Amino acid sequence: MPLLQSILLCSLFVFAPSTAFSGEKVELVILHVNDTHGKMQPYEAGEWGEVGGIARLSTLIKQTRRENPDRVLFLHAGDILSRGDPVTVYYGGRINFRAYEKMGVDAITPGNGEFYMGIENLQNQAARVSIPFVHANALYRNHGNSIFPPYVIKEVNGIKIGILGLGLVRTWHNSSQKLTLDDPIEVAKQYVPELRPKVDLLIALTHIQAKNDSLLAAAVPELDLIVGGDSHTRLNSPSRIPRANGQGSVPIVQARHYFQFMGRVDIELERDGDKVRINKVDGRLIPINAETTPDPEIENFIAQYAAPLNEVIARSEIELKNDRDAPSPLGDLVVNAVLSQTRADIAIIHGNQGEFDIKPGDITLADINRIRWYHSRIVTARLTGAQIQQLLAARFYNVAGCRFTKIESQVTDLRINGQPVDSAATYLVATEQQVAFRNSVFESVHVDFTGQRVDTALESHLRHVAVIR
Ligand SMILES: [Zn+2]
Incomplete structure (x- = not known):
């Protein structure tokens, strides 16, 4: 290679990323729910009055996307189906998953509640929608493969986001007799070394209970965020588990249950050469109540399937x-x-x-x-x-x-x-x-x-x- 060309290439390699991007700030918004349990219609909750409703959640998501074009990620941390309303039960979850597909969900980690109608039902329903289901630690007993891809990588606003699914399965239930469950923390330790170098932001989307999310955060400090479920925990702001190496903490979020809240995490990142640094992670819960108008698209979609059940x-x-x-x-x-x-x-x-x-x-x-x-x-x-x-x-x-x-x-x-x-x-x-x-x-x-x-x-x-x- 001629000397001049090689110098040029060399300097491009060294300087181009930093001159073009260094210091550039990027904001991401992560919306999340968990343990919605098919309670798709609004309901009375004592002093809170009428709360919930998947169509209201849809309105809040659309609104957030309008205000933050191309930088919103929407995640569900599991338990979509069990204890559901008649539409959920009758259709085996098909209507729920299609509603989430319409709402543009970016990833779902199935909760234990997704398995009670059978792993075959879950696989069939998942195959009918274009939603990434992620679950790294539930495996088929006979061949040892995970039931869904362990993780998905999304690119939002130029930021590569890895979403690792970790969950819970009641293997004593007949619906799950074909499955085995590996320890989520051990499985996370296996996948993180392969996933971390591929992404700018690493999220564990879990259904393992808040107390285990804390153990996960302590054991796997490479995680940037844990979006959790299963314990129906209301975290008004992220709980933060300090990293052993002294480099900040791993934030954990969870948004209680039954569409009472939509969790919102605001992340500020900054490009530093070809690396991306996380400056700030803030989180809060947004109530889903009568102040929000239900999204007619989702409301009508569900009503159409509810009508025959009358x-x-x-x-x-x-x-x-x-x-x-x-x-x-x-x-x-x-x-x-x-x-x-x-x-x-x-x-x-x-x-x-x-x-x-x-x-x-x-x-x-x-x-x-x-x-x-x-x-x-x-x-x-x-x-x-x-x-x-x-x-x-x-x-x-x-x-x-x-x-x-x-x-x-x-x-x-x-x-x-x-x-x-x-x-x-x-x-x-x-x-x-x-x-x-x-x-x-x-x-x-x-x-x-x-x-x-x-x-x-x-x-x-x-x-x-x-x-x-
Ligand atoms: Zn639950």
Whole structure:
């Protein structure tokens, strides 16, 4: 290479970035929510009046983007689906994820609540939207790959931002039996050396609880920000964990739950040669309440899917109260629906999740999704009288097709089809996958999937019965 050219190249290399950019300040705005749990409609919250609503969040996001063109990032730190409203439950989260897609979410770390309708459901729903789902520490048991990409790199306003997903999965739940969960802090230590050199700003988007975010910050000081979830913590301003090397602290943010707040983090960066320095990280919570007009785009989108759920499928002349942990009229209705739809000898299921009672009057499709939250699949198995006795002793279940006396987990006088139980004979038992998955009595028997779920059995049963008297 001629000398002059090489000097020129050399000087360009040395001086160009610094003369062009040094000292240039760049501002970023990071908006975040967590633990929204499908509570998409506004609701009353005591002294606060009406709060929440995903359509109001959308308004606030659009407003922030208008005021800060091309420098806003919107993140969700998980628990979008579980304990959701009927639209969330009925569509398996599809409407929620599509709403977030419309709102331009930049990344989601799935929370444990995203798994309860099954990892297959989560993967199917995620595949239908163009949203980066990130999760570095939940792996498939059989091949060891992470269920989603561990991180995503976004470029906003010329700044490269790495977003590493770290979360929680209840691997004891049947929906997650194909998964293993690695320690999020150990996994972060594995990925950070590869990710840190590629980005200007490194964010952990976590669903591991605030106390673990603090441990993560202490263990991985290379992080610039932790956007957390799962503990439903209200951090009015970032909590800051000092770095051991004395170079400032790692800020942690979390925005409570149920769309009560939108978190906002303002970051000031400064270019220093080809490096980027973080000058300042400020954070606060912005209330989501009646002062904000709902975004009609999101409101109408959800309303369109909510409307079919108002279909009346039966009527009740009596009140059916629910109790999750003891026999109740609503518990009996659901387990009898499972029995009648499967034609088994007996049915054994968990208490209903929803805090919802059927009142005298119309029963809608939406109501079914207020009673049962998790698309729980019905299975059947042939168990001996002795195995059934053992199962019933283990804990409280709603049961149909049998009667018994239970005193301090001793089951006596068990009668099936009106006859005293024969402990050696086998009976066809209908139950839900979660019961079969967690009880050892099912380990040695063949379990069949019926193709029905508890909620669909309840719907068929109610349509057939038409009136409850
Ligand atoms: Zn949660």
